[in-house]
Amino acid sequence: MTLNFQQVFDRIKQIGLGAQARQKSLDALRKDARALLEAWADKGAELRAKLERARQADSNLRCALPLDEHLDASHPAVAIKSTLTLLAADGSQILPDRHAALHYSLVNVGAIAMQPGSGQPPEVFTDSSLLFADELYTETGMVSEEAIEQRRDIAERKKLLELAPDYPAPVLALTDGPVELWGAKNSGEDDYRKNLEIHKSVLSQLQAKGVIVAGYVDKPGADLVIRTLEIARFASDDEYKNIRKIHPLRGVSDPWLFSFLPGGHRSAVFGLQSSSRAHYTGDLALHFFYLNVGELKHPSLVRVEFPKWVAEDANKLDLLHAALLQQCRVMGARPYPYILHRAHEIAVVKFEEKKQIEQMLDLELRKSGSEVDQESNKQSAKNLKGRSRN
Amino acid sequence: MNTIQIGYLLKAGTTGFVVGCSVSQLEAPAFGALVRAPLDKDYSVYGLIYDIHIEDDGLVRQLVTAGNISAEVMHDNRERRIVPVEMSVLAVGYAQGGKISHLLPPRPPLSLDVITLCSDAELVKFTSAGKFGYFRHVLQAKDIPIGELLAAHIQQASTAHKDKAWAEKAAQELITLLRDDYPLLMSVLGALGEVS
Numbered sequence: 001m002t003l004n005f006q007q008v009f010d011r012i013k014q015i016g017l018g019a020q021a022r023q024k025s026l027d028a029l030r031k032d033a034r035a036l037l038e039a040w041a042d043k044g045a046e047l048r049a050k051l052e053r054a055r056q057a058d059s060n061l062r063c064a065l066p067l068d069e070h071l072d073a074s075h076p077a078v079a080i081k082s083t084l085t086l087l088a089a090d091g092s093q094i095l096p097d098r099h100a101a102l103h104y105s106l107v108n109v110g111a112i113a114m115q116p117g118s119g120q121p122p123e124v125f126t127d128s129s130l131l132f133a134d135e136l137y138t139e140t141g142m143v144s145e146e147a148i149e150q151r152r153d154i155a156e157r158k159k160l161l162e163l164a165p166d167y168p169a170p171v172l173a174l175t176d177g178p179v180e181l182w183g184a185k186n187s188g189e190d191d192y193r194k195n196l197e198i199h200k201s202v203l204s205q206l207q208a209k210g211v212i213v214a215g216y217v218d219k220p221g222a223d224l225v226i227r228t229l230e231i232a233r234f235a236s237d238d239e240y241k242n243i244r245k246i247h248p249l250r251g252v253s254d255p256w257l258f259s260f261l262p263g264g265h266r267s268a269v270f271g272l273q274s275s276s277r278a279h280y281t282g283d284l285a286l287h288f289f290y291l292n293v294g295e296l297k298h299p300s301l302v303r304v305e306f307p308k309w310v311a312e313d314a315n316k317l318d319l320l321h322a323a324l325l326q327q328c329r330v331m332g333a334r335p336y337p338y339i340l341h342r343a344h345e346i347a348v349v350k351f352e353e354k355k356q357i358e359q360m361l362d363l364e365l366r367k368s369g370s371e372v373d374q375e376s377n378k379q380s381a382k383n384l385k386g387r388s389r390n
Numbered sequence: 391m392n393t394i395q396i397g398y399l400l401k402a403g404t405t406g407f408v409v410g411c412s413v414s415q416l417e418a419p420a421f422g423a424l425v426r427a428p429l430d431k432d433y434s435v436y437g438l439i440y441d442i443h444i445e446d447d448g449l450v451r452q453l454v455t456a457g458n459i460s461a462e463v464m465h466d467n468r469e470r471r472i473v474p475v476e477m478s479v480l481a482v483g484y485a486q487g488g489k490i491s492h493l494l495p496p497r498p499p500l501s502l503d504v505i506t507l508c509s510d511a512e513l514v515k516f517t518s519a520g521k522f523g524y525f526r527h528v529l530q531a532k533d534i535p536i537g538e539l540l541a542a543h544i545q546q547a548s549t550a551h552k553d554k555a556w557a558e559k560a561a562q563e564l565i566t567l568l569r570d571d572y573p574l575l576m577s578v579l580g581a582l583g584e585v586s
Binding site: 114115116117118119121122124329330331332333338341342 | 458
């Protein structure tokens, strides 16, 4: 037996005993949050001033910036009249494993182009980039997990940039997750800056081609509007000083807050306040809205992120809104854009494919007389029959 | 000779093999068709298609429940997604050095061997060799629709022979082989009755 089930069971019982109290407390917080949303709905200017003060107190502040709309605005989708090209790209990666016999990495990008209403089969693309030997090292050591992930994110956007001119406008280019390049924390600062510049350059080129760029965040975890409402209540200097410690609405989520949106409706557009705001400036400044891709009775809230050039163009915003809904409806009761799912399906590297790559690489190295290492003894022990791989 | 490639071998044994192809390749093969796995210049394995099946997956199940499937999504699933059509083939003989045998093949085809549909000339050559020895493999097979398979095969072979006499001889041979198995004989004759 690998678990002490008695300990786990006791803890689960305790959790169950506290459930009612927690739910009661959460309901009270939710009531507060909804009241705050209504109270501050038309006080955008005042709220922006508070948020600016909060940003000065905490440069890493991550929240929603209200624009000119009411905070609780709700917009239905507009019917798409023009033909539209949908592009989606997704990536997967094999990270270098120091316990494996072969040290290599792979970035795989899958992309798909689809023209709804054309009756034509979509086109699919795959780009696979194998990194080996010196390519696995930077000036500071072995390439980090985050650096590989950034490389994957950039490869996704580059693929969209490469494909966009081949299709009739308007073109909507989708990726899964936020638009901003994620995770500078652990990767080398230089690497991040280099990747960030490439990322911004690709975004600008997509803008020049008139492409509607968006990132789709399913089950969003960043409670950006809730954080804004928490700051809205700040009244004293102390609160601004201790901003990082003050989370009076913790537990209430943005998806719950916007669950009042009827099915297919989107929220107001918000600006994204985050530490990366300094990098994504001008037309690249990131914005988002929440969208209920479910129904009023069974809401399913997602966050859609896009740059300013999309946010400020009502036609592009309408196309994005309507196209996402249409794509989600293809998937029925578990709405998610069909084209993004397909991009993921194309991009994902299966376990058997990974094994094939390793066999091919091993064979080639042995044929050419190169030294091939062994997997670590630890890994070998883990692989013994009767044990799980974990 | 023109050959129509119908797919690649997925798995094989002495008594049969499974062929995979994409949905776009599905027009050529039919239930009961004679196919060939050319292993090398002098050695081919022959088989009859006894089952064609299309596996579902999670996405297809979800799409079905959504309804209103657009033409693009339908094309995407049929032509672009890696969801192979699988054809189960019963081994019925082989050719070695130009000579056809209705015995089981000495060794099965290998993974990813190309499987081709037999032309009418090949079908005539295979079915004219010997005295319907390959019927034995069909009649002994488990869990396959024996009567339907024989009826489909005899219909296709009869068309290739352009001669009713071959079909009559085939039926006579089946009656002889099944003289001690009345239920199966009735099932086979019932299916053959649908053909004639």
